[in-house]
Amino acid sequence: MVKNEESDSYCFEDWTVMTREFEFNPANVNTILSQTWRHLQAAIETETHAWRLGTLATASEGRPRVRTVVLRDIQPERRELICYTDRRSDKISELEQTPWMEWMAYDSLTRVQIRLRGEATVHTNDDVSAAHWEKSSPEHRRGYITVAEPGTRSETPEPNLPDYLFDRLPNDEEAQLGYENFAVIVCRIDHLDWLQLRRNGHLAAQFLWTDKWEGHWKFA
Numbered sequence: 001m002v003k004n005e006e007s008d009s010y011c012f013e014d015w016t017v018m019t020r021e022f023e024f025n026p027a028n029v030n031t032i033l034s035q036t037w038r039h040l041q042a043a044i045e046t047e048t049h050a051w052r053l054g055t056l057a058t059a060s061e062g063r064p065r066v067r068t069v070v071l072r073d074i075q076p077e078r079r080e081l082i083c084y085t086d087r088r089s090d091k092i093s094e095l096e097q098t099p100w101m102e103w104m105a106y107d108s109l110t111r112v113q114i115r116l117r118g119e120a121t122v123h124t125n126d127d128v129s130a131a132h133w134e135k136s137s138p139e140h141r142r143g144y145i146t147v148a149e150p151g152t153r154s155e156t157p158e159p160n161l162p163d164y165l166f167d168r169l170p171n172d173e174e175a176q177l178g179y180e181n182f183a184v185i186v187c188r189i190d191h192l193d194w195l196q197l198r199r200n201g202h203l204a205a206q207f208l209w210t211d212k213w214e215g216h217w218k219f220a
């Protein structure tokens, strides 16, 4: 680890990581929003970016449920964050009952936490899911070919994979079995909460979508 005196932060000695800073213009709060989308895009493209993993919260009969998901895509102009899941997982039935969601991610290098709130739409067996399935790798597709529904009780600790796929990837025909279980969750957000931890006092900002984004700084 090396200390970066200028930005008052510690960085790993790795260029891809060292160049990760959250730059913004204090005179223009909207630069927080544009930089947030820029970092989310970087997270999709860079496996080591901390925002590649998000915590997705849903509601289940009035109680919160959270889990880690991989950020797969964003559509900034449509205010969308996209992740993939198994259509038989609890989060899908929860979102079908109550579409409200929140997505949280924290990057310990830039020390920025984001919380994005909105409404989710689930896509299975449609044009949206087909387009994302097309982009996915055989390793990823294998995860959807299971022997049992995810979440069901097992008497022994074993992977939820058919025997024939223990040591190889599925061919195209086998992978198609997984498509039936594949779901794309599109989260359209209307609220963004931004927080940066700083030695000399934390900074915070908030953005709300009505028919455009309205942002303001706030006290942390």
Ligand SMILES: Cc1cc2nc3c(=O)[nH]c(=O)nc-3n(C[C@H](O)[C@H](O)[C@H](O)COP(=O)(O)O)c2cc1C
Pocket: 053, 065, 066, 067, 068, 069, 070, 071, 083, 084, 085, 086, 089, 090, 091, 092, 151
């Ligand atoms: C690092 C990591 C990444 C994960 N990514 C995903 C993901 O992209 N999609 C997903 O459905 N589950 C993912 N999971 C598993 C979920 O966190 C969760 O355990 C699973 O989806 C069941 O959640 P549910 O019962 O609330 O639906 C991931 C778990 C970890 C630890």
